[in-house]
Amino acid sequence: MLPRSTTKQQPRARVGTPEQLEHRVDPIDDQAGFRTTRRKSASSGCSARTHPLDVPPRVVRIVHRYIFREILVPFALGLSLFTFVLLIARLIKLIELVVNRGVPLVSVLRLLTYILPAFLEVTLPMAMLLAILVAFGRLSADSEMVALRSSGLSLYQLVPPVAVFVMIAMLLTGALSFYARPWGTRSLKGALYEIARTRATAGIKPQVFNDDFPGLVIYTEGVDPTTDRLRHVLVADEREAGQRQTIFAREATMVSDPRLLTVTLRLRQGFIASTDNRGGADYQTDFETYDVNLDLRQAFAAARRDRDPKEMTLPQVRRAIAAKQASGQPYVSELVEYHRKFAIPFACIVFGLVATPLGALPVRAARARGFAVSLVMIFVYYILLSAGQALAEQELVPAVVGLWLPNLLFALLGLYLFTQVAGERTVLKLERLQSAVDMLRSRLRLRTEASS
Structure with missing residues (x-):
């Protein structure tokens, strides 16, 4: 077989x-x-x-909308918080106008409206920086950033919603810087003048010694309510050092000058009794008409008489620079304001470039870390900006250097951090700093437990 x-x-x-x-x-x-x-x-x-290759466009759009919504909430909170903090000092002065000077509440609210653009120009980039840090920090803390990266979305693919938000913030800041802040500054000066003029005319009470104006005491027997004419007026003028004047007049009227921000008390048919404290001599001068200037800039700290470059829109600043160049006059303040109008809005791009990679770094306390880092960055940036602006106004450095150097430094930092985080390379200095902070925190906790 x-x-x-x-x-x-x-x-x-x-x-x-x-x-x-x-x-x-x-x-x-x-x-x-x-x-x-x-x-x-x-x-x-x-x-x-290996790394995923393709992500459906529909999923990418959903992720972009999700990130944009994550940025919106901390942006609104940060904008409200930063604006309120910067407004506190001004709010105290506005409340003082209502309580101590009898200014109507409606006028004070109008003043607040004029003040807001100057503060929003600064707080809007600050709030945008905080929002991006907090939003990306929360995604990292909740491991959502890891899930997005592992599913095929790189840091570059997460940038579009941030870029859209940054562009919106930059356009709004530019509108505030180019037009809204100059409008607010001009309107604030006019409103302060109107308040002071009204109080100067209606605030002088009959048979009362009125001392609203520094160095002057005004007394009148009566006021005609129809013509605002004062009868039998006494004015004690001690504004000049070493000399005292006592003025008596049969009648007086108020004459205002909005351009010079002054109100003049025009006295008629009276005499001036002058006393020189240094020589002890007395003089008496008769007059038919005599003007006593009531400087509203001293009474209400209004703006100066010359037009400030901060009151000019972008086209007006350009025309002012061209006119002074043609006439050979100095135009440093106008040039500084011109560069500032562009440097502040551009800070939105710089802040977004730095905040995106910093927020994408994995941390535990995302919100606290984002708030602390944003405060440090804001402090450093505006210290550099203020120093550069001061040096440029004193002509120690060119205006373009003083106003744009902070943006350049932060842009270089942002590019470095972005390339490190996007390439999944660790930023050694940040890791060492985080390790040092964790070590210090653990030591403090051990000492606290040992002492208790």
């Missing part, structure tokens, strides 16, 4: 070149719809999963 012949089954031959067998790619479609790859090695027999 012949033995049963056995045949050994040969393995199925693989079709393809050795190079194709070495790096054979099998597409795998998971449930989320992400197309990934698995590279197999013929020599080792093991496989390694």
Whole structure:
């Protein structure tokens, strides 16, 4: 009986070149719809999963809308907080106008409206910086950033919603800087003048010694309510050092000059009794008409008479620079204001460039870290900006250097951080700083536990 012949089954031959067998790619479609790859090695027999290749556009749009909403809430809170903090000092002065000087509440609210653009020009970039740090920090703290990166979205693909938000913030800041802040500054000066003029006319009470104006005491027997004419007026003028004047007049009227921000008390038919404290001599001078200037800038700290470059819009600043260049006059203040109108809005781009990679770094306390880092960055930036502006106004450095150097420094820092985080390379200095902070915190906790 012949033995049963056995045949050994040969393995199925693989079709393809050795190079194709070495790096054979099998597409795998998971449930989320992400197309990934698995590279197999013929020599080792093991496989390694690589980064995802394609993310559906619909998923990308959903992620972008999600990130944009995450930025909105901290932006609104930060804008309210920063604006309120900067307004506190002004609010105290406005409340003083209502309580001590009898200014109507409606007028005070109008003054607040004129003040707001100057503060929003500064607080809007600050709030944007805080919002991006907090939003990306929360995504990192909740491991959502890891999930997004592992699913195929790089840091560059997460930038579009941030870029849209930064562009909106920059346009709003530019509108505030180019037009709204000059309008508010001019309107504030006019409103302060109107309040002071009204109080100067209606605030002089009959048979009362009125001392609203520094160095002057005004007394009148009566006021005609229809013509605002004062009868039998006494004025004690001690504004000049070493000399005292007492003025008596039969009648007086108020004459206002909005351009010079002054109100003049025009006295008629009276005399001036002057006393020189240094020589002890007394003089008496009769007059038919005599003017006593009531400087409203001293009474209400109004703006100076010359037009401030801060009151000019962007086209007006350009025309002022061209006019002074043609006439050979100095135009440093106008040039500084011109560069400032562009440097502040551009800070939105710089802040976004720095905040995005900083927020993407993995941390535990995302909100606290974001708030602290934003405060430090804001403090450093505006210290550099204020110093550069002061040096430029004193002509120690060119205006373009003084106003744009902070943006340049922060832009370089942002580019460095962005390339490090986007390439998944660790930023050693930040890691060392975080380790030092954690070590210090643990030591303090151990000392507290030991002392208790």
